Amino acid sequence: MMQSSFSPAEGFGKAVCGSFAALRFDDIPDDVMARLKLFLLDSIGTVAAGVFAPGVEELARRLARWESSGSATVLGRGRRVSPPSAAMVNAAAAHALDFDDQHDPTRVHSYCCVVPAVLATAEDLGNVSGEAILEAVACGVEFHARLGDACMESFERGWMPTVTFGTLASAMAAGKILGLDADGLANAVGLAYHQASGNGQARTDQTLAKRLGPGFAARSGVLSAFLAADGVTGPHRALEGRDGLFRLYLDGRADASRLQAGLGTRWYVSEFSMKPYPGCRCNHTVIDMGTRLHAEKLDPEAIERVQIYLGEVNYSTVQGKYDPELGSQVHAQFNAAYNLARAIIDGGVSLASFSDEAIRDERVASLAARIDAFVDPGIPVNATGPARLKVFLRDGGEIELSRDTMPGSPARPLSVNAVRRKFEDCVVHGLGADTDKVQELASCILDIEHSNIECLVAAFPAGQNEAGKGGEFEIHAV
Known part of the structure; x- marks a missing residue:
């Protein structure tokens, strides 16, 4: 599939970051916000489901040997590590069982990268409001999907757009939590681009490395945002430069205009699919x-x-x-x-x-x-x-x-009840949590705009390492 190209002028990347820096919680329409919160619920559920999954278990144990303390939580384990490390383990868990979100047209899994990056950054900062969390998640997910839409040939070229673009999107979202302005976000995204990778070979070879990709993206994104906040500069032409994303990764076969077209009026956030089944x-x-x-x-x-x-x-x-x-x-x-x-x-x-x-x-x-x-x-x-x-x-x-259509897509969305049943099954499957704990966590997430990061992390149940012993999610009222 060939994609028409649009060559942006110098300063394009900073202008994009400026547009996202200006987006605020109050700019998000009510219907988009309702969908965003359901996906936040779904995403945190997939983290719970994958806490003890193969690949994630080994990653968490390795980090436990290297880091004895920190300012962010490895969810389900209660261990505190550095924000980049917490984001890495939690994002890997979110993606491990392939039950996480997808923007079907661009094939990016965004929430599994962005949500863990936001939570880890917010924990380090402390007392971050639910509104700020939702604003950051919305911006990160929106940026990720728009990058995927601008670079539609990336999957066919062998890149893993979830990871490659998820690194930049995680930096954007973490930067929003840190209150970075346009210059700060441009530095964060530039630093993230300096680390951006992710190819399809782990998927092709069907190895556990496939599960870790969003973790690498979230880790690098969080690190990039904090470095930018500390004054480290990143390449300011990360998108449009001679060796920027569009030219180096796509040979110029990208439509950069899609990053800004209708921003704030057309919400890609509303176009995501929620998986009714685990697996690809x-x-x-x-x-x-x-x-x-x-x-x-x-x-x-x-x-x-x-x-x-x-x-x-x-x-x-x-x-x-x-x-x-x-x-x-x-x-x-x-x-x-x-x-x-x-x-x-x-x-x-x-x-x-x-x-x-x-x-x-x-x-x-x-x-x-x-x-x-x-x-x-x-x-x-x-x-x-x-x-x-x-x-x-x-x-x-x-x-x-x-x-022609899949269940869970915008054309055939899951009902709210089905989403909540999926969430419950994920938390029970991964953590062995009882119903009261599941409902406490769900209530905190769905009412997050009236709460903060501490409430959410405190409500997350501690795992019992009984993965696979929960119930089975079935679709009803798709």
């Missing part, structure tokens, strides 16, 4: 169709084979035969055959679907072995929603299904 978003339409087949009482043993048809980018992300012998949660999360088989057999995909026992389930593996994915040339290359199935039955019958 590329699988969600396929899972949705699998749940329908389950509801129609299709016997898995009656299936001879299944063909999944996806757009090229989705296909490249979740294609391939499922191999239960790998014993890899990440492999299962990023495999269309596994997710469809699980949906047909169980009627959905839940957090429990990726336990060590579940990913070796012989019945699911047997059905997954009869499922193959293909590119559908009729689906736009970068489209996330559309997918179709062709099911061949042993008796000679055939079933064809197709859908």
Whole structure:
């Protein structure tokens, strides 16, 4: 997919930072704010779900050996470390089970980077209001999605836009908490760009490193904002310069105008999707169709084979035969055959679907072995929603299904009750918390504009290291 380019003049990056510096809590419309708070609830729930996940556990233990104290909290563990380290562990936890947000058109996961960066920065500063937290999250998420929209070719070029752009977005959000002006935000974003990386190889190789990417972004963003506050200067042409983001990372194939067009009136924040299922978003339409087949009482043993048809980018992300012998949660999360088989057999995909026992389930593996994915040339290359199935039955019958939209998207949003059930399941799954603790945390988040950072952190339950022992989230009233 080729994107038309717009070459910004010198001073563009600072002007963008000035626009975000000027945005205030009162500028956010009520409907956008309501959605923002639901996503904050969802994001903190995904942190809880991933506290003890493989990859996150090792990261937290390593940092515990290196840091014995600090001014920010590793959520669910109660340990205090430096703000960059707290942001890193909490962001990795938010992304670990792939249950976090996504802006489907640009494929960026923003809240998992931005929220941990904001919370860690706010804890260090102390007595930060809920309004300031919401303002910073809104600006960071908005900046992230707009960067993704400006640089639509980044995913196809091998970058991981969640991480690459999430580093800059985390710096923007943390800088807002610190009260940086346009120059300060420009320095923070410039310092973040100096560290920005993140490629798709960890996803392609389906390794635990995939889970840590948002952690690296949040860590670097927080560090950049604090250094900027301390007077360290960053490259002021981080976006538009000769070696800036647009030229170096995209060969100039970016539309920089999207960073400012309609800022303050069109809110990308309102265009995010909330995942109803854990695992790669590329699988969600396929899972949705699998749940329908389950509801129609299709016997898995009656299936001879299944063909999944996806757009090229989705296909490249979740294609391939499922191999239960790998014993890899990440492999299962990023495999269309596994997710469809699980949906047909169980009627959905839940957090429990990726336990060590579940990913070796012989019945699911047997059905997954009869499922193959293909590119559908009729689906736009970068489209996330559309997918179709062709099911061949042993008796000679055939079933064809197709859908263009995913549950959890703006076109098919989860109900408020469904979001709250998902949150509860995440907190119970990851921390073993009781209902009272779950509701206390939810109430604090949903009323955060009347509270502060200390309330939120104090309400977060301590984990019992019983990951995987919670209930199972199911969609109702999607």
